[in-house]
Amino acid sequence: MMTRQAHEEAARASHLFGYFPYIERLSPRPDQIVHGSDNRQELERARAALDLAVDGDTVAIVSGGDPGVFAMAAAVCEAIENGPDAYRKVELVVIPGVTAMLAVAAAVGAPLGHDFCAINLSDNLKPFSIIEKRIVACTQTGMAMALYNPISRSRPWQLDAAFDIARLHLPKDTPVIFGRAAGRPDQRIETVALSKANGEKADMATCVIIGSAMTKVVERHGREPLVYTPRYWPEETGLPNVDAAP
């Protein structure tokens, strides 16, 4: 799912920065210098890349999906804002990509066909109380939501907490899509009712989409069901959950 523009820019770079598995997928040429790193060293990686760019090198910083969605583009902007003045002279080009929620949504139909939100469930850089309020706001305003970074060894409970919050406001049969490794050979997509959703169905490579009260599953003949959210929201439907208890 890499775009042609992303391929071209990666090929143009003499230095490639990024998380090891992402760089490997690019199959770097022998003349390209690879700076593979751990997934958590975003700021150090951004600064190291900017230092080379200041010296005149062409550098690519690689993210999975879209670099602006919970990924390196914001870390690079942060490094430029807070770094030496020379960083502000560097030409920065952010190449858009296919973010996980779009790949997962496309695999099942169109669950993001109406208004939706993307929420990073990691509470490393923000408190869970904020995440909780955002999930409630989505359910109460009729928005589907895509949950990134749903679970990890150090954050084992946040996804189940998100489902518990959603269950207070949404119908039991609201579709929940677990999209793992979307677009990769080991892709696995599972849709279950919200009442049956649990954290064990997800891992770090999963993007979870919780539908809105309008999201439906359409059975088909001899084919996988479609999951979609209609483009319309009838006036008479209102927003029945707005006054529900948090």
Ligand SMILES: C[S@@+](CC[C@H](N)C(=O)[O-])C[C@H]1O[C@@H](n2cnc3c(N)ncnc32)[C@H](O)[C@@H]1O
């Ligand atoms: C740090 S975020 C990076 C998101 C990435 N920049 C994007 O646009 O997809 C990592 C999270 O993205 C989601 N993710 C990334 N690649 C995925 C894929 N191929 N399939 C499903 N989810 C994915 C998972 O929720 C994972 O925990």
